[in-house]
Amino acid sequence: MRIVPTLSWALVETDETLDARLLPLLGAIRAKGSLAAAVAELGLSYRAAWGLLRNFQRMLGAPLVELEVGRGARLAPAGEKLLAGHRAAAQRLERILPALAVELGSRAGRGLPAARLTVTASHDLVLAALRDALPAAAGLSLDLAFMGSLHALQQFAEGRTDLAGFHVPFGVHAAGELAPFRRLLRARRDRLIRVVDRDQGFMLPRGNPSRVHGFRDLVRKRLRFVNRQRGSGTRLLIDRLIADEGLEASSLIGYANEEFTHPAVAATVASGAADAGFGLRAAAAEYGLTFVPRVRERYYLAVRASALAMPAVLRLIEVLRGSIFARIAGTLPGYRREGAGTVVGVEALDA
Known part of the structure; x- marks a missing residue:
C-alpha cells in the first residue's frame, strides 16, 4: 500500500482552507500570462476562476492577480509570494516522501517494484525527474531520498543504500577540499557512475538589479542571502567561494538562513x-530569476564495484546512456549529459 501526503493551506484567523484549485490557477497565470489561457489549461470556466480569485483576494485582503487591458494577466506581489511559498513547502514535503515510501515498503513487504534501487543523494532536478520517469518507462524504481552529499555518502559507506549521489566542482584538486568525499569512499571497494555536468551560481531577482557577481557584492551592499543546509555539497561549495574571496561567513546577512x-x-x-541565493541554473529558470554562473561541477553516483553486475544497476546505467535520460536532461537548462553512464574509479575525483 502506498500512502501519499498532500499539502494544503488555511488562514490562521478563521481556519478556512484555501481551495485546492487556487494555487494551480496562480501557477498557470504566471506561466501563460493570460487568465483565458490559464483557465483553458486547467479546464476551469472563466466564471469559476474569477470567483476563486475574488473570494481569496477578499479573504487575504490583497490582490493576487493584476489584469491590464491589452497586456494579459500577471501575479500581484501577494500572488507571487503565495505561489513561491507553496512551491518551497512542496519541495520540503518532497524530501520526506521517498523515506516514507521505503519505510512503508519495509514494513508491508509489498507495493514496491521488484527491480528497485535505494539511492541517497544530494538534491538534483534531473535525478528527481529520472525517478519519476523510470517506473513507467524502464521497469526500474529508484527509492530516492535527498539529503546533503556527505550524509548521502555516509549512508553509502555504512551499507544502508545501493547508490549515493554527490557532486564535485571542476578544478577542485586540493587534498583538503576532496578529503570529506574521499574519506567515505574506498578505491578498491567503490566505483563512480557519471550522471551529469551542471552549472551552479547566484540566483537573483530578474535583471540582477543589485549587480551581484560575487559574495563580496552581497556583503558590501548588505543584501540578504539564503544558504543551503550544512553538509550539502552546495554548502561546501559556497563556503569555499566565500573563503576564496577573503570573506568571513559571518559577514553575510542570512548565512544562517538555510534551505x-x-x-x-x-x-x-x-x-x-x-x-x-546560490544554486542550479535550472532552478533559477523555473522561478524566472536571473542566473550568474560561477561553477561547473560533475554529479556522480557512488556504487559498490561488486554491485555493477546487478541487473538493476546495469539497467540504470543503460538508461543513463539512452534516450530516456537524454530527453530528461535536455529539458533543463544548465545540464550536460555527455559521458552519462560511464563508470570510473574513485581516482577520477583527482583528475
Missing part, C-alpha cells in the same frame, strides 16, 4: 524573502 533544495532557495528569492 534544503535548489528550488526552495529559488522560491525564497522569488518571494522577496531573500535578495540572493
Whole structure:
C-alpha cells in the first residue's frame, strides 16, 4: 500500500482552507500570462476562476492577480509570494516522501517494484525527474531520498543504500577540499557512475538589479542571502567561494538562513524573502530569476564495484546512456549529459 501526503493551506484567523484549485490557477497565470489561457489549461470556466480569485483576494485582503487591458494577466506581489511559498513547502514535503515510501515498503513487504534501487543523494532536478520517469518507462524504481552529499555518502559507506549521489566542482584538486568525499569512499571497494555536468551560481531577482557577481557584492551592499543546509555539497561549495574571496561567513546577512533544495532557495528569492541565493541554473529558470554562473561541477553516483553486475544497476546505467535520460536532461537548462553512464574509479575525483 502506498500512502501519499498532500499539502494544503488555511488562514490562521478563521481556519478556512484555501481551495485546492487556487494555487494551480496562480501557477498557470504566471506561466501563460493570460487568465483565458490559464483557465483553458486547467479546464476551469472563466466564471469559476474569477470567483476563486475574488473570494481569496477578499479573504487575504490583497490582490493576487493584476489584469491590464491589452497586456494579459500577471501575479500581484501577494500572488507571487503565495505561489513561491507553496512551491518551497512542496519541495520540503518532497524530501520526506521517498523515506516514507521505503519505510512503508519495509514494513508491508509489498507495493514496491521488484527491480528497485535505494539511492541517497544530494538534491538534483534531473535525478528527481529520472525517478519519476523510470517506473513507467524502464521497469526500474529508484527509492530516492535527498539529503546533503556527505550524509548521502555516509549512508553509502555504512551499507544502508545501493547508490549515493554527490557532486564535485571542476578544478577542485586540493587534498583538503576532496578529503570529506574521499574519506567515505574506498578505491578498491567503490566505483563512480557519471550522471551529469551542471552549472551552479547566484540566483537573483530578474535583471540582477543589485549587480551581484560575487559574495563580496552581497556583503558590501548588505543584501540578504539564503544558504543551503550544512553538509550539502552546495554548502561546501559556497563556503569555499566565500573563503576564496577573503570573506568571513559571518559577514553575510542570512548565512544562517538555510534551505534544503535548489528550488526552495529559488522560491525564497522569488518571494522577496531573500535578495540572493546560490544554486542550479535550472532552478533559477523555473522561478524566472536571473542566473550568474560561477561553477561547473560533475554529479556522480557512488556504487559498490561488486554491485555493477546487478541487473538493476546495469539497467540504470543503460538508461543513463539512452534516450530516456537524454530527453530528461535536455529539458533543463544548465545540464550536460555527455559521458552519462560511464563508470570510473574513485581516482577520477583527482583528475
